[in-house]
Amino acid sequence: MSSLLSFTILGVFSGAAYAIAASGLVLTYTTTRVFNIAHGAFGMLLSFVFWDFSQRQGMPVWLSLFLVLFVVAPLFGFVVQRVMTRGLGEAPVSVSLVVTVGLFVGLIGLAQQIWPPDARTLPFFLPDSGMQIGEVYVTAHQMITIALSVVVAAGLYLLLNRTRIGTAMRASVDNPDLLKLYGGKPSQVAALSWAIGSSLAALAGILLTPVIGLDYYELTLLVISAYAAAMLGRLKSLPLTFVGAMGLGLLQSYAVAYLPSEGAFAGVRAVVPALFLFAVVIVMPQAQLRIGQVKGLVSAPVPSLQRSVGWGVGLVVAMAVVTLALSDSNLLLAGTAATYAMVMLSLVLLTGYGGHVSLAQFTFAGVGALAYAKLDSPNLLGLFVAAAIAALVGALVALPVLRLTGLYLALSTLAFGVLMDKLVFQASFAFGFNGSLPAEPMSVLGIAITEPRVYVLLMVMFFAAMAVALLALRRGRLGRVLIAMRDSPAACGTLGLDMRWFRVALFGMSAGMAGLAGALFAGLRGTIAATDFQLLSSLPLLLLAVVCGVTSATGAAFGGVFLMLLPVLQSNHPELAGLAFAVIGFGAVALGRDPNGLANLGFKLGRTLGVRFGPQVRGFLPALPGGGARREAGSMAEPTTPERTPYDDLAGPRSGDQQEEVAVGGTARG
């Protein structure tokens, strides 16, 4: 009986901390419609600041608490709102998600840079006092937390429903322009809500740190518990959020107490928040169809079949030359880059064309790799079966959330990633705890490819083939449906398109592409482990995909090379490890608004150069027989064909950059 009571109190304690975090999340979402994935990262960073004030600099606890909660945190929230998230509420979900994921990664990097990994502890508040209730001892820290959560809940409720500024906060979501005509100031209102939200994240982080430790990732991922709780209130209702947080805290505490610590259920204890999130998302009611965005995204141009095939072959040939000069370890890196590029290509399909965000794309690659290793048939058939299994898993993830879109779908992929990370990949039937699996290299038509150079070339060929197929898909009927669905689901609904199964298929296909990449990667490495496919590495993947251009195959190729270079850079310059993350994160914050990314800038530059220097260069070239010359003659003779000319100017530099990039990567490694 006493154990039940003590676990209940523990549950209420963590529930109270979750409630504080979740209500901050709900506040910022309801008033600015930006879902702050970095909410946990805010809490993490500010807990570090609190540690710095109270432990390192030795300020009194009350003073540092005051400084963090009422000066640093609000200021931080204010600056973030003003500089980074302003106006994001009206942007597509994929854009606002990418920007806050950028913050998430950037803040982790920043924290690692300022406070390098070290053992740090934060003591409980009033560690010596407490109270005996029956047979259970309740610490003062627990009581303070529970009391504060009630104060926060009541305070926020009063703020939003009983004060004019609170009413204005809710009004600014409905129509910020109208609020201006009333005489209110939407930008001030938004900044205020982010300031309060940031302060609440800090409070939750500081209260939980003595329990879970001052850890970059644990504190950041705390946010999943906060989402799960907030989701019960559909990110709107504060009372339901409070109920959700308490329920989750209790559930987690009872899971620790009563689930067996051995066997299949052992892992479940760590993923209670993710399971809770899944369950809530599944029972959520049908999302309303969204009317099309007024500001449509301008996509990167889609090259013709001839051109995409031409440049694909060009890439393979160029890589064949480059790989001749590479050592074995550098070949491994080149193969890794090809893997990443293929996973990014799957994001081009899902995010760039489909408008959905997956926060766990590497997990699908992991499923593919696991299936490939387990199937133990290292040939083309085994490869495709592995990809099909990953596709099936992807479709299964999308299935429960068939009725939901955007944000909820993205969050459920995050929950899925956590589940796979902690439950499935660690299980004995998969990689095992900290274990790894052997994988045979591929064989094609009975010839085993053991030479790494040939294997890397095979991977590049797969990348090129996938890119060509993807672009062909984009040009066809399916591609048009995809873009139409991204731009206006409501319009598609009125045209009679059933988008739900299409969405599942899209998700499955994208997961299948990632799975294929994972399987090829397994064959390249020989051994694979769960650590190769961690959830947290999916986030830099998404960011780099967006920064480099998530609407074009060129962007995926760039992104793959950069993502491969990232750990190389970190191991060469360990002191810059955190900085690299911070740069990528904040780069995504800056560039996330334009999903066409750097690749598109390259296209633009190429177009300018093509217009400027194209005629002179052509003048030096002898007339070639075949397509190139014909096209050139065509565009010369008929300057009035508008579709042709920009294509010609575009596609040239496009793949030129691609080759150049690969070559640069090659020499840097060599």
Next chain:
Amino acid sequence: MSVPILEVCGLRAAYGRIEVLRGVDLAIPKGAVVALLGPNGAGKSTLLKVISGQMAPTEGDIHLAGVHVHEPEPEKLARLGLCTIPEGRSVFPNLTVEENLTLVSYAGVPADAVLETAFAYFPKLEQRRKQLAGTMSGGEQQMLALSRALASDPALLLLDELSMGLAPLIVEELYDTVAQIAETGVSILCIEQFARTALRVSDYAAVMTGGRIVATGEPDEINQTMSEVILGGAA
């Protein structure tokens, strides 16, 4: 004649490269109701946006009560007594009627007084004070929007197509309220497609087409001469 409450001189404004206002000159005398008529795309709503500070003009001057408006911000103008009711349903759909009215107090009138005035004019709103504004009928939503004009005691009221999507009977009712507001001494500029209804309550009328004011005068004159030509016999 005293200083006009609003005077617009040579106003030009553009969306990107498309110029919509091409030199608008307009004056509203203090206490007058002016109806602004014209076909779709004439630039009426754009003119309203520029006056209310939501859009920057490319050229020209705006004087409010004789004071030159320099780099206007809509929220500042609103607090100084310019009440703009934009096109469409200008209420916050996810707030209750009462909360909508509370926000009116930004214009400088205490919230209690706002509620009192609004409920005195529209008893229907009092019955629905706890209802979300978005769940009310279109006519009721416009009543709520108009009660902002009533309760905030503005110096100048800008109305953009109050009648949009409403039944003619309700439109008549709403314009009766506009006439009541005008009686309290508020100057009003209203854009309307129901030309006859608008002309009934107005002191002057202006016709706009192609980004310019092409005719001004008494309602009768405008009604006779312009409605056939410009409005194609509408209303």
